Amino acid sequence: MLQSAATVSPAHQAIAQAAEPLLSVEKVTLRYKTPNLLVTATEQVSFSVRKSDRFVLLGPSGCGKSTLLKAVGGYMKPVSGSIRISGRTVTKPGPDRMMVFQEFDQLMPWKTVLENVMFPLLVARKLLPREAEEIARSYIDKVKLTRAVDSFPHTLSGGMKQRVAIARGMAMQPDILLMDEPFAALDALTRRQMQDELLQLWDDTKFTVIFVTHSIAEAIKISNRILLLSPHPGRVKAEVVDVDKASNENGTAAALERDIHDLLFCEPGHRE
Numbered sequence: 001m002l003q004s005a006a007t008v009s010p011a012h013q014a015i016a017q018a019a020e021p022l023l024s025v026e027k028v029t030l031r032y033k034t035p036n037l038l039v040t041a042t043e044q045v046s047f048s049v050r051k052s053d054r055f056v057l058l059g060p061s062g063c064g065k066s067t068l069l070k071a072v073g074g075y076m077k078p079v080s081g082s083i084r085i086s087g088r089t090v091t092k093p094g095p096d097r098m099m100v101f102q103e104f105d106q107l108m109p110w111k112t113v114l115e116n117v118m119f120p121l122l123v124a125r126k127l128l129p130r131e132a133e134e135i136a137r138s139y140i141d142k143v144k145l146t147r148a149v150d151s152f153p154h155t156l157s158g159g160m161k162q163r164v165a166i167a168r169g170m171a172m173q174p175d176i177l178l179m180d181e182p183f184a185a186l187d188a189l190t191r192r193q194m195q196d197e198l199l200q201l202w203d204d205t206k207f208t209v210i211f212v213t214h215s216i217a218e219a220i221k222i223s224n225r226i227l228l229l230s231p232h233p234g235r236v237k238a239e240v241v242d243v244d245k246a247s248n249e250n251g252t253a254a255a256l257e258r259d260i261h262d263l264l265f266c267e268p269g270h271r272e
């Protein structure tokens, strides 16, 4: 189930062709221009995401995971290649792609939990306050923050703030939720709890998510598919096309974790 970039099986090609992807990223090269440097973040990266995928971008620091997510979000244009959602080329940010970041300060500190979640519904979806409140409250319930609905962000723990950010993103019912290391700044226990809650939310609503992480264990736990990127500049190294199946074939999730680690970090024949 670990497929190298060069060897995609005919069976997988057939499945990929049969199910029209929601998101197609084709041969995307992304660069930053600084006054003195041209930094190539990713080179010729291709992948596709289907509806209800829990798709993880995994790779070492600096391989361009966040940059790819920014480009899917419409915040950055590829220098070559294309990014399409349901056949439409992505040219700018839109309410069909909501982002959840790692930082705890992504909420507006002067607004309550309810007001933070309602804000994009009022501004981007242009809903009436009553409609926005109803939707916001239902997603606040889903992330188990009913009792904190009137609290201000500074009174919340890091995990609670991330739950608000997830509720805000999901309440917009985007085509794709883009999550950039959303649990990386949490303590280990809270991080595990948040991973479990994300999976419960997915069981409820089957939303489509692209999740960036550099934790192999986190990737295996939350995804159904994983794209492995090589170190800077990021190129596709392999794809785990069915994480559950790969875990079973490898015996355990721990065995798959070792295989992915070796693929990402070791030269052939070496193991740390």
Ligand SMILES: Nc1ncnc2c1ncn2[C@@H]1O[C@H](COP(=O)(O)OP(=O)(O)OP(=O)(O)O)[C@@H](O)[C@H]1O
Residues within 6 Å of the ligand: 032, 033, 034, 039, 040, 041, 059, 060, 061, 062, 063, 064, 065, 066, 067, 068, 214, 232
């Ligand atoms: N604003 C920027 N200007 C110039 N170079 C940048 C900028 N942002 C990122 N880069 C460079 O682009 C490359 C990819 O960065 P990116 O943050 O996408 O990697 P990443 O895989 O998400 O890393 P991490 O796991 O550490 O967050 C790196 O070499 C980084 O230094």
